[in-house]
Amino acid sequence: MGTLGRAIYSVGFWIRETGQAIDRLGSRLQGGYYFQEQLSRHRTLMNIFDKAPVVDKDVFVAPSASVIGDVQVGRGSSIWYGCVLRGDVNSIRVGSGTNIQDNSLVHVAKSNLSGKVLPTLIGDNVTVGHSAVIHGCTVEDEAFVGMGAILLDGVVVEKNAMVAAGALVRQNTRIPSGEVWAGNPAKFLRKLTSEEIAFISQSATNYTNLAQVHAAENSKSYEEIEFEKVLRKKFARKDEEYDSMLGVVREIPPELILPDNVLPDKAEKALKK
Amino acid sequence: MANLARFSKRAIGNVFALTRHHVLPQPLVAAAERHFATETVKSITPSADRVKWDYRGQRKIIPLGQWLPKVAVDAYVAPNVVLAGQVTVWDGASVWPGCVLRGDLNKISVGFCSNVQERSVLHAAWSSPTGLPADTSIERYVTIGAYSLLRSCTIEPECIIGQHSILMEGSLVETQSILEAGSVVPPGRRIPSGELWAGNPARFVRTLTHEEILEIPKLAIAINDLSKDHFSEFLPYSTVYLEVEKFKKSLGISV
Numbered sequence A: 001m002g003t004l005g006r007a008i009y010s011v012g013f014w015i016r017e018t019g020q021a022i023d024r025l026g027s028r029l030q031g032g033y034y035f036q037e038q039l040s041r042h043r044t045l046m047n048i049f050d051k052a053p054v055v056d057k058d059v060f061v062a063p064s065a066s067v068i069g070d071v072q073v074g075r076g077s078s079i080w081y082g083c084v085l086r087g088d089v090n091s092i093r094v095g096s097g098t099n100i101q102d103n104s105l106v107h108v109a110k111s112n113l114s115g116k117v118l119p120t121l122i123g124d125n126v127t128v129g130h131s132a133v134i135h136g137c138t139v140e141d142e143a144f145v146g147m148g149a150i151l152l153d154g155v156v157v158e159k160n161a162m163v164a165a166g167a168l169v170r171q172n173t174r175i176p177s178g179e180v181w182a183g184n185p186a187k188f189l190r191k192l193t194s195e196e197i198a199f200i201s202q203s204a205t206n207y208t209n210l211a212q213v214h215a216a217e218n219s220k221s222y223e224e225i226e227f228e229k230v231l232r233k234k235f236a237r238k239d240e241e242y243d244s245m246l247g248v249v250r251e252i253p254p255e256l257i258l259p260d261n262v263l264p265d266k267a268e269k270a271l272k273k
Numbered sequence B: 001m002a003n004l005a006r007f008s009k010r011a012i013g014n015v016f017a018l019t020r021h022h023v024l025p026q027p028l029v030a031a032a033e034r035h036f037a038t039e040t041v042k043s044i045t046p047s048a049d050r051v052k053w054d055y056r057g058q059r060k061i062i063p064l065g066q067w068l069p070k071v072a073v074d075a076y077v078a079p080n081v082v083l084a085g086q087v088t089v090w091d092g093a094s095v096w097p098g099c100v101l102r103g104d105l106n107k108i109s110v111g112f113c114s115n116v117q118e119r120s121v122l123h124a125a126w127s128s129p130t131g132l133p134a135d136t137s138i139e140r141y142v143t144i145g146a147y148s149l150l151r152s153c154t155i156e157p158e159c160i161i162g163q164h165s166i167l168m169e170g171s172l173v174e175t176q177s178i179l180e181a182g183s184v185v186p187p188g189r190r191i192p193s194g195e196l197w198a199g200n201p202a203r204f205v206r207t208l209t210h211e212e213i214l215e216i217p218k219l220a221i222a223i224n225d226l227s228k229d230h231f232s233e234f235l236p237y238s239t240v241y242l243e244v245e246k247f248k249k250s251l252g253i254s255v
Helices: A002-033 A194-218 A222-235 A240-246 B002-017 B025-033 B038-042 B210-231 B240-251
Strands: A066-073 A084-094 A105-107 A120-122 A133-135 A179-182 A187-191 B082-089 B100-110 B121-123 B136-138 B149-151 B195-198 B203-207
Touching: A105 A120, A120 A133, A194 B100, B121 B136, B136 B149
Parallel strands: A066 A084, A084 A105, A084 A120, A105 A133, B082 B100, B100 B121, B100 B136, B121 B149
Antiparallel strands: A179 A187, B195 B203
């Protein structure tokens, strides 16, 4: 049996070598337009010489995000897919429990027209929506920056303030506590109700929990990913009624169960396909 | 795998450990100027295990629990797109580079022959303020322009959403309507059928002529054609594994 195994192994090896040789032949036929895939060189946390990002161990940093330069991220925060936090010319401080959602940009200014240069400071439990652009601003604790908002240099968003989606907040504007500013250029829209203020901190907590799920998923090794693929295939056509008719009890394997605190109400099983 | 990245990170870490003491004085100065977040600044405990660079890059399809994003066989999804959670990309659809489709709280579906252009973010909130289902569903022949942000909205068949538009929770874009570039649709708004809306917040501009309405699915089909060119650039299975094997061999790790 040992020799048969080895024989099959070497046949497999020959087939792979043949395949690779044919691949090389095809590449040569493609000539100048041949494309060779490279390993991803994307660096999630990148130093600029001596400015290194300091990221707490509880933080979820998506692999496609870029945290560059002098950036500090406090515990429980999350930096979602595609974000760029570029602390190259100045510093960025992100507090704890904050979430910087997908495709956002947090940048700092080295110099601006008024001469005052501030580092970007984002406080605790802040929600920065998708694709926001935050450039040299101060965002205090429990603020809410809506998606697509653009905050220019020197803007201060005070505690419990909200920048509505799509707003363009011009330089050195101060957004007072408890107000919603919207529009382009951003103007006062209305005051926040107390439920909305409570909602802001609730949403930050929800995001921290969600981030743990994503963090766990993104840091899986190859074997774990493949194993779960197999598990998922096996449980794809689970039918409770049929199983109970047969008298079979099939439990979802623990690897496939999301933690209870991810979805706002506990009826998450109803959502699963 | 992760060991590999940790190994290289540690090598780099040793070099930078010498220069690390330069970094410390700066946070204390910044903390003195601000009243908040000062505690966190001093209390960040970085993990020595955090990988700074993963040779695998970002995975395109990220299953969460039992939810697995499903991509149709002839749909073009660019390699640097992130599909997470309950996402379905139907036939002929295309998702262009840089998009993030995050179906972690609710479903996202990109309908037949629709396209989600570059750098858009589609998310679904847990519940929407209107009675509409909170999942983001994009029906057939919809063109979603670049850099748009969609959150829990329903887009009926044959629409065009302009570039950099923002659609908030519970919005409904009815069939055969066009949203101009840069428009922001506040939560719970409805864009009626056959009209052109624009602005922040989105306001009615004019109704569409019949010729314009006929052009809408043609645009979607044209982009579908274009996506086939992009799709054909990629081999069904990537050959990066050869690079990985070379890399491991050069580092002396057994393949």
